[in-house]
Every structure is written in C-alpha cells, then in structure tokens.
Amino acid sequence: MEAVEEGHRRLSVAFATLGCRLNQADSEELARSFLERGYSVIQEATRADVVVVNSCTVTREADRQSRQLVRHIVHHNPHTLMVLTGCYPSIDPVEAAAVEGVDLVITNQEKAQLVDRVSRILQERGQALLPVLDDLPEPPPGWFGRTRVQLKVEEGCNNRCSFCIVPMARGRQRSRSIAECVEKVQRFVDEGYQEVVLTGTHLGGYGRDLTVRGSDGRYHPPGLADLLEAILIRTTLPRLRLSSVEPQDFPRQRLDLWSDHRLCRHFHLPVQSGSNAILRRMRRGYTRERYVALTEMIRSQVPGAAIMTDAIVGFPGEQEHDFADTCRLIEEVAFARVHVFPYSVREGTEAAAMPDHVAPSIIRQRSTTIAQLGEEAARCFRDAHAGQEAMVLWEEEVQPGVWQGLTDNYLRVRALSPERLHNRISRVRLVAPAGWGFRGQVIAP
Ligand code: SF4
Structure with missing residues (x-):
C-alpha cells in the first residue's frame, strides 16, 4: 500500500x-x-x-x-x-x-x-x-505493462442459443457509438498500446441498436464492418484484432478490410457442432455448409488467416453420427485452434430441459477425441509457416535476452535479442516450430 x-x-x-x-x-x-x-x-x-x-x-x-x-x-x-x-x-x-x-x-x-x-x-x-x-498515477503504458487492451464495443445479446445463460446475465444488446469507440481507440494509442481487441457479448451484432446517417441521407444501423473501417481510417492504431464473432454475423461482404495489414488475420468463429441437427437444437442460425463456405471465403481472400473455433461436445441428443460430423468438420476446415467445451447442464437454459442427455463418460471420450484433432490441426497450421516472415508484437522477456510475442495470426514466437523489444513490432523470420510456437529471428526492428 x-x-x-x-x-x-x-x-x-x-x-x-x-x-x-x-x-x-x-x-x-x-x-x-x-x-x-x-x-x-x-x-x-x-x-x-x-x-x-x-x-x-x-x-x-x-x-x-x-x-x-x-x-x-x-x-x-x-x-x-x-x-x-x-x-x-x-x-x-x-x-x-x-x-x-x-x-x-x-x-x-x-x-x-x-x-x-x-x-x-x-x-x-x-x-x-x-x-x-x-x-494521479500516470496512465499506464499498458495495464501492468501490457501491450494489448480490450475494448468492449457492445454488451448484451438478443439471440437465444439454447445452451447459453449469458443473455440473461448481460441483458439485451447495447452498443457504443462508432465515435466513442474511435475516440477510445485513439486514446489507447496515445497511452502506448500497440493492439486493441474489440470484444462484446455478441460482437457480430454490433450496432443493430444504433442508427447512423448514411451517404444517401437515410438512417440505418451501422455494423461491425463500419466500426472496423472507422477505426482503421480515423486512428493510428498499429494493430486491430477481433475477438469471437458468431458465424452468421460475420461481415463476409467486407473481407476487403483485411487488405489493411493492421487488421489481424485472426478469425474466431465458434461453430459449436458439425451436425446440422445439433446446430438446430442449439438455435445457432447457420448450417454446417454455410459455416464451411464462410471459412473458404476467408481463406481465399485473406492468405495466412488463422481460423479458430469453439466446439461443444455431448450436447443433448448428440448421436455418434452427429459427433462424427463434428470430427469431419474439424479435419475439413483445418483450424488454427479448437477450444473444446464438454457440455454441462446449466439450469435456466432451454438445453437443460431437453431430453437425451449424453452420459458423462461419453462426453469425456468425445472431448478427448476433439481435443486431439484440434491439436493436430493447430500443429499443421503452425508448421505451414516455417521459413516465412511475420510481424511480431513483443509482449515479455521470458528469460534474459529471450523475447516472446504474437504474430497477427496468433502464432507465438520467441527470439533472442540483446535489445529491449517490449511493446515493439518487428519483422521476424519464423525459423523452426517448437511445442509452444515458433523460434524466430528478428530481421528488422
Ligand atoms: S452463445 Fe453468444 S450468440 Fe448465443 S446466446 Fe450466448 S452470447 Fe448470444
């Protein structure tokens, strides 16, 4: 004290x-x-x-x-x-x-x-x-020395996915105006942050509760793409990252925004299941086919895109063939990372009252299988980058002279440098994969 x-x-x-x-x-x-x-x-x-x-x-x-x-x-x-x-x-x-x-x-x-x-x-x-x-204390150059800051651009969700209690805890959607978000981002830049991550309960629904006047003089709700564009044009932020976006809301018509290299090639699109029957029971609002088409579109327009996902395993009614669909989807999409969530009952949700709950031992087995497939996919994604160059934002010195940071597409990199690299972005050659990511070599600070 x-x-x-x-x-x-x-x-x-x-x-x-x-x-x-x-x-x-x-x-x-x-x-x-x-x-x-x-x-x-x-x-x-x-x-x-x-x-x-x-x-x-x-x-x-x-x-x-x-x-x-x-x-x-x-x-x-x-x-x-x-x-x-x-x-x-x-x-x-x-x-x-x-x-x-x-x-x-x-x-x-x-x-x-x-x-x-x-x-x-x-x-x-x-x-x-x-x-x-x-x-008053100086505004921190990153909270506790951090290089990246989260900005909440909306809160609440109007969807009702059957497994999710969050809309009851966070309420209906309320978005911050584009002007307020832009002002906050520039303030973070002035404080020394290199990267801002946009977050929300239902980030893809950003702006549906707002209205802005368009170039045609009419009023309409802005969307996530409008927000991204405004931040890229009106701030000097070096790196902008999106957190999780529901697949049905992803602004697929605006992939051109990713031609600005400040926008990270990091797409967290929670699929939850590869079975259309289960997606319907989850009330997800997309099909497996539409999900796969979205990932193909991203890959074709944003080379090196890291596509990550969440999968709920053992949702009520999940049969062997539904589970097999999820396994196939994971192999097909070649994710950069898969977060596995073994289903557990949450009172107050629609799913809790559904019939045909899956036995815990089966949920455990299936979760292990999905985790293994996810690890294999992550290894393939990482190894495909060997020998390439990337821009790394350095976060911390993990040992004397050894710096660790992240590429925009979320590869963890370590490199030797006698110089202090914290909170700087440098060009790096990704020399060799390692268990935790990549050994890199700094080419240019
Ligand atoms: S999973 Fe996401 S989109 Fe679905 S209800 Fe929960 S917060 Fe909303």
Missing part, C-alpha cells in the same frame, strides 16, 4: 477476473475508473484494500469457482472490501450476497456505479480517498 503524503495513503484495488474476454475488458475499464479516482491498482489481491472479483456463470462449475475465489482471497486478506460482480450475481444476486466474505454485490447492469459505491462504503468506514489530481 503506497504512501502518498504524510497522514494519507492511496487506497489500493486488485482484480480477480474469471471467464471471457468481455469480463477482462470490464475489469480493465473498472481499473481505469479507479485510477482516475485516485486509487492505485495492484496485482496482489492478498494485500489490496479493495478486491473486485469479476465472476462468470456460464456453467454451475463457474459459479462454484467464483465462490471459491472469494473465500480464498478473504481468507488471506480478511480486512479487504470484497466486491463480487459480473455474471454470477447478475443471475443469482441473493446467492451471491450470501457468499461468505462478500461486502458488496454489483450486477452487470450496475457496473457503472461500482466505483462510486465502493468509495461511499470506504468513506463510511473512515478510509478517506485522496483526490489529489496532480498526484
């Missing part, structure tokens, strides 16, 4: 974030708000005055982990002000408030008030803040 002035000290806040990128983006925004109010943001929850646990509720297991995390932190830091926020209290605020050690519960809808409510409680407890404006 940092001394600021005799008789005062700056109060500290730490974050523990579970779940998706959107939660990470929320934690980063909250951290920024705390910094602007004169708090310091630290990494060690065990010594912070305030700890914010930003929880997830995607499965019952995620709820359990959120509770366990709260108890663990409070056990090691009993005097902290413990705030439980995120999707878990948004679905079940009563259960969340009853978790031992929780002082304040904030739902997703109330997150904008979180800093005010924490400050009020601290004042009531006699722990005054220091609103010394000229003593």
Whole structure:
C-alpha cells in the first residue's frame, strides 16, 4: 500500500477476473475508473484494500469457482472490501450476497456505479480517498505493462442459443457509438498500446441498436464492418484484432478490410457442432455448409488467416453420427485452434430441459477425441509457416535476452535479442516450430 503524503495513503484495488474476454475488458475499464479516482491498482489481491472479483456463470462449475475465489482471497486478506460482480450475481444476486466474505454485490447492469459505491462504503468506514489530481498515477503504458487492451464495443445479446445463460446475465444488446469507440481507440494509442481487441457479448451484432446517417441521407444501423473501417481510417492504431464473432454475423461482404495489414488475420468463429441437427437444437442460425463456405471465403481472400473455433461436445441428443460430423468438420476446415467445451447442464437454459442427455463418460471420450484433432490441426497450421516472415508484437522477456510475442495470426514466437523489444513490432523470420510456437529471428526492428 503506497504512501502518498504524510497522514494519507492511496487506497489500493486488485482484480480477480474469471471467464471471457468481455469480463477482462470490464475489469480493465473498472481499473481505469479507479485510477482516475485516485486509487492505485495492484496485482496482489492478498494485500489490496479493495478486491473486485469479476465472476462468470456460464456453467454451475463457474459459479462454484467464483465462490471459491472469494473465500480464498478473504481468507488471506480478511480486512479487504470484497466486491463480487459480473455474471454470477447478475443471475443469482441473493446467492451471491450470501457468499461468505462478500461486502458488496454489483450486477452487470450496475457496473457503472461500482466505483462510486465502493468509495461511499470506504468513506463510511473512515478510509478517506485522496483526490489529489496532480498526484494521479500516470496512465499506464499498458495495464501492468501490457501491450494489448480490450475494448468492449457492445454488451448484451438478443439471440437465444439454447445452451447459453449469458443473455440473461448481460441483458439485451447495447452498443457504443462508432465515435466513442474511435475516440477510445485513439486514446489507447496515445497511452502506448500497440493492439486493441474489440470484444462484446455478441460482437457480430454490433450496432443493430444504433442508427447512423448514411451517404444517401437515410438512417440505418451501422455494423461491425463500419466500426472496423472507422477505426482503421480515423486512428493510428498499429494493430486491430477481433475477438469471437458468431458465424452468421460475420461481415463476409467486407473481407476487403483485411487488405489493411493492421487488421489481424485472426478469425474466431465458434461453430459449436458439425451436425446440422445439433446446430438446430442449439438455435445457432447457420448450417454446417454455410459455416464451411464462410471459412473458404476467408481463406481465399485473406492468405495466412488463422481460423479458430469453439466446439461443444455431448450436447443433448448428440448421436455418434452427429459427433462424427463434428470430427469431419474439424479435419475439413483445418483450424488454427479448437477450444473444446464438454457440455454441462446449466439450469435456466432451454438445453437443460431437453431430453437425451449424453452420459458423462461419453462426453469425456468425445472431448478427448476433439481435443486431439484440434491439436493436430493447430500443429499443421503452425508448421505451414516455417521459413516465412511475420510481424511480431513483443509482449515479455521470458528469460534474459529471450523475447516472446504474437504474430497477427496468433502464432507465438520467441527470439533472442540483446535489445529491449517490449511493446515493439518487428519483422521476424519464423525459423523452426517448437511445442509452444515458433523460434524466430528478428530481421528488422
Ligand atoms: S450468440 Fe448465443 S452463445 Fe453468444 S452470447 Fe448470444 S446466446 Fe450466448
């Protein structure tokens, strides 16, 4: 806890974030708000005055982990002000408030008030803040030295995929205006970030709740492609990345945007299943054929594209032949990465009440098979890059003189450099594949 002035000290806040990128983006925004109010943001929850646990509720297991995390932190830091926020209290605020050690519960809808409510409680407890404006910490050159920042451009989802509880936790879609997103991106650039990742609950639905005036004088909702174009034209951001986009919403008519090399060739398109029957039961809004056609279109127009996916294994009613369809799809599309999610029942979803649940032992076997296929596909994708050149954004020095970073198409690279490379983008030759990615050689800083 940092001394600021005799008789005062700056109060500290730490974050523990579970779940998706959107939660990470929320934690980063909250951290920024705390910094602007004169708090310091630290990494060690065990010594912070305030700890914010930003929880997830995607499965019952995620709820359990959120509770366990709260108890663990409070056990090691009993005097902290413990705030439980995120999707878990948004679905079940009563259960969340009853978790031992929780002082304040904030739902997703109330997150904008979180800093005010924490400050009020601290004042009531006699722990005054220091609103010394000229003593505010410098805006970080990346939060905790990070090179990449998430920007939440929308929140909420109007879809109703039958396995998903998230729309109930995040509500209906609300998008930030293009002007606000552009302004935030340029601010991140001015703070020294090299890469911005756009996130949202339902990123592909960005803008459907907004209207803008088009060149024809008419009003219409903007889309994700309009947002990408505005950021590329109106900011000096070196790298722009998209997080997960639902396949049916991907702006397939605007692949020309990827001719700007600042837009990362990284496409996370969650397929969930390769069986049309299961996709219908999931209420996904696309077919296997349409999904494959989209990936072919991307590959033909964006060479080197890394196409990644999520697959839910053992969804209710999944027969052997449905599972075989998913396996075939994974081999056919040649993904750069596959995230496997063994299906688990989530009360409150339509799928929980469906018949024909798959036995846990079968779900485990199928998950192992999909994970193996995914690893094989990832290896092939990586190895195909051997000998090529790529631009790498360096993130950290993993050993003295050994730097690690990512290409725009998400290959992890390590290279030797006596020079400090952190937060720089350099041209690299991808020399040899390794278990964790690629050994590289810096060609030009
Ligand atoms: S698109 Fe489907 S999976 Fe994604 S948040 Fe909305 S309901 Fe959930």
